[in-house]
Amino acid sequence: xxxxxxxxxxxxxxxxxxxxxxxxxxxxxxxxxxxxxxxxxxxxxxxxxxxxxxxxxxxxxxxxxxxxxxxxxxxxxxxxxxxxxxxxxxxxxxxxxxxxxxxxxxxxxxxxxxxxxxxxxxxxxxxxxxxxxxxxxxxxxxxxxxxxxxxxxxxxxxxxxxxxxxxxxxxxxxxxxxxxxxxxxxxxxxxxxxxxxxxxxxxxxxxxxxxxxxxxxxxxxxxxxxxxxxxxxxxxxxxxxxxxxxxxxxxxxxxxxxxxxxxxxxxxxxxxxxxx
Amino acid sequence: xxxxxxxxxxxxxxxxxxxxxxxxxxxxxxxxxxxxxxxxxxxxxxxxxxxxxxxxxxxxxxxxxxxxxxxxxxxxxxxxxxxxxxxxxxxxxxxxxxxxxxxxxxxxxxxxxxxxxxxxxxxxxxxxxxxxxxxxxxxxxxxxxxxxxxxxxxxxxxxxxxxxxxxxxxxxxxxxxxxxxxxxxxxxxxxxxxxxxxxxxxxxxxxxxxxxxxxxxxxxxxxxxxxxxxxxxxxxxxxxxxxxxxxxxxxxxxxxxxxxxxxxxxxxxxxxxxxxxxxxxxxxxxxx
Numbered sequence: 001x002x003x004x005x006x007x008x009x010x011x012x013x014x015x016x017x018x019x020x021x022x023x024x025x026x027x028x029x030x031x032x033x034x035x036x037x038x039x040x041x042x043x044x045x046x047x048x049x050x051x052x053x054x055x056x057x058x059x060x061x062x063x064x065x066x067x068x069x070x071x072x073x074x075x076x077x078x079x080x081x082x083x084x085x086x087x088x089x090x091x092x093x094x095x096x097x098x099x100x101x102x103x104x105x106x107x108x109x110x111x112x113x114x115x116x117x118x119x120x121x122x123x124x125x126x127x128x129x130x131x132x133x134x135x136x137x138x139x140x141x142x143x144x145x146x147x148x149x150x151x152x153x154x155x156x157x158x159x160x161x162x163x164x165x166x167x168x169x170x171x172x173x174x175x176x177x178x179x180x181x182x183x184x185x186x187x188x189x190x191x192x193x194x195x196x197x198x199x200x201x202x203x204x205x206x207x208x209x210x211x212x213x214x215x216x217x218x219x220x221x222x223x224x225x226x227x228x229x230x231x232x233x234x235x236x237x238x239x240x241x242x243x244x245x246x247x248x249x250x251x252x253x254x255x256x257x258x259x260x261x262x263x264x265x266x267x268x269x270x271x272x273x274x275x276x
Numbered sequence: 277x278x279x280x281x282x283x284x285x286x287x288x289x290x291x292x293x294x295x296x297x298x299x300x301x302x303x304x305x306x307x308x309x310x311x312x313x314x315x316x317x318x319x320x321x322x323x324x325x326x327x328x329x330x331x332x333x334x335x336x337x338x339x340x341x342x343x344x345x346x347x348x349x350x351x352x353x354x355x356x357x358x359x360x361x362x363x364x365x366x367x368x369x370x371x372x373x374x375x376x377x378x379x380x381x382x383x384x385x386x387x388x389x390x391x392x393x394x395x396x397x398x399x400x401x402x403x404x405x406x407x408x409x410x411x412x413x414x415x416x417x418x419x420x421x422x423x424x425x426x427x428x429x430x431x432x433x434x435x436x437x438x439x440x441x442x443x444x445x446x447x448x449x450x451x452x453x454x455x456x457x458x459x460x461x462x463x464x465x466x467x468x469x470x471x472x473x474x475x476x477x478x479x480x481x482x483x484x485x486x487x488x489x490x491x492x493x494x495x496x497x498x499x500x501x502x503x504x505x506x507x508x509x510x511x512x513x514x515x516x517x518x519x520x521x522x523x524x525x526x527x528x529x530x531x532x533x534x535x536x537x538x539x540x541x542x543x544x545x546x547x548x549x550x551x552x553x554x555x556x557x558x559x560x561x562x563x564x
Binding site for chain 1: 366
């Protein structure tokens with residue numbers, strides 16, 4: 001950008017952009033602030049912004065009353081587990097499609113994507129029934145499998161677009177030098193693929209953590225992750241704003257932090273490489 | 277360059293992913309199709325035999341069907357219009373030189389990472405509650421009567437919540453697309469004296485058209501499936517029952533599986549119509 005920009009214009013841009021940014025961020029900020037208030041301060045009229053007695057009490061109460069750590073642990077297991085299993089299954093598939101493409105590779109990729117478009121509600125009862133029959137209802141393993149399957153197409157696609165960027169010449173050179181398939185993968189591809197795999201991991205943990213159709217419909221008390229735990233605040237507990245805020249803040253904080261690291265992968269992962 | 281050996285190895289490496297996804301697609305889909313031709317009420321007699329296309333006809337002729345289609349269209353359309361229009365404006369704004377660009381971008385993107393149940397509950401209770409919500413305080417401050425958002429303006433409220441969640445996605449993708457715009461082209465037009473509006477209409481917007489199409493298609497697929505936001509706010513009452521929510525109620529709440537499955541087949545067909553367009557664009561991109 002060689003355009004000369006006056007400082008005045010830049011200042012104006014900054015002012016507008018920051019105002020809009022803060023406006024969009026406000027609900028999150030407000031939730032975080034409210035989580036440090038007492039219940040009375042949380043519904044005070046006029047609303048209190050910064051000048052109130054900051055307290056950590058809500059966090060202690062939420063943990064004590066609802067066994068928050070159990071739901072958190074469920075979320076960690078389900079989101080982490082489904083992502084890791086998905087990547088283990090997807091890496092070989094994406095590798096072979098990126099480096100040994102055949103005539104059908106494109107069709108297979110598009111078909112995989114099409115399974116992602118299947119509306120969950122259309123297969124709700126079959127999955128529900130299978131879960132009952134197999135004893136998977138309200139279990140972490142059942143939910144892990146389902147979330148792995150719904151995110152598998154995205155994982156394959158993301159890995160595929162990353163692997164595609166690894167220059168093929170390096171592989172050919174390795175083959176000329178007599179590297180076997182196993183060595184090729186272990187010593188050449190893996191190191192080059194690690195950043196892509198890490199990005200895929202990050203984005204899919206976020207997607208699985210926030211998934212709120214299957215987690216709501218296939219769990220009850222035992223295997224419920226944070227999405228379902230928060231939904232249980234619907235009413236009347238939800239009217240205790242400070243506690244609702246504390247529970248919400250704890251549920252979104254880890255993902256907000258991970259999310260900030262994954263902005264660029266978000267675009268690539270969710271547009272299936274169509275926008276880079 | 278691929279040898280026979282590496283070809284068969286490639287097939288084996290692909291197998292687990294392909295087999296799993298094939299099973300994930302075919303088994304439930306076959307079951308849904310199977311149930312859709314049956315009178316099946318798990319709590320009231322179970323499998324009551326084949327009924328042909330009865331469920332399909334009944335699902336469409338039930339009094340809840342057309343309102344749910346209308347609700348779905350209003351929510352999807354409303355969110356699309358809001359997120360795309362504001363997304364374009366925000367993307368242009370964030371592309372301008374400004375101080376603290378990185379931080380502003382983080383602020384704008386943040387809502388996308390909030391889980392749907394949290395954003396729905398926070399909006400419902402802390403903003404839209406007619407007694408203690410922030411909007412109620414604001415309205416009272418200006419001497420107005422607080423609004424019962426979720427019962428008086430239920431669709432608007434849900435559109436607002438869902439738009440807040442998806443605006444970051446649209447903004448981020450459009451921003452990525454704008455940043456790939458050749459800045460020399462813009463400079464040249466600026467020197468030729470093209471006014472900002474003309475630059476926007478003739479250079480920026482055409483350049484963004486592909487990204488906008490992608491945003492619209494991807495969001496449509498996700499928006500057709502909006503569930504948690506309705507589940508924790510209105511539970512489908514006050515005219516907020518979308519097609520997705522209607523099917524959910526038929527299947528799990530009233531346990532009319534045959535009827536719900538027929539609805540499910542309609543939803544699958546609908547989603548596939550949108551998906552075909554998306555796949556074409558993505559597929560074209562694969563070739564290049």
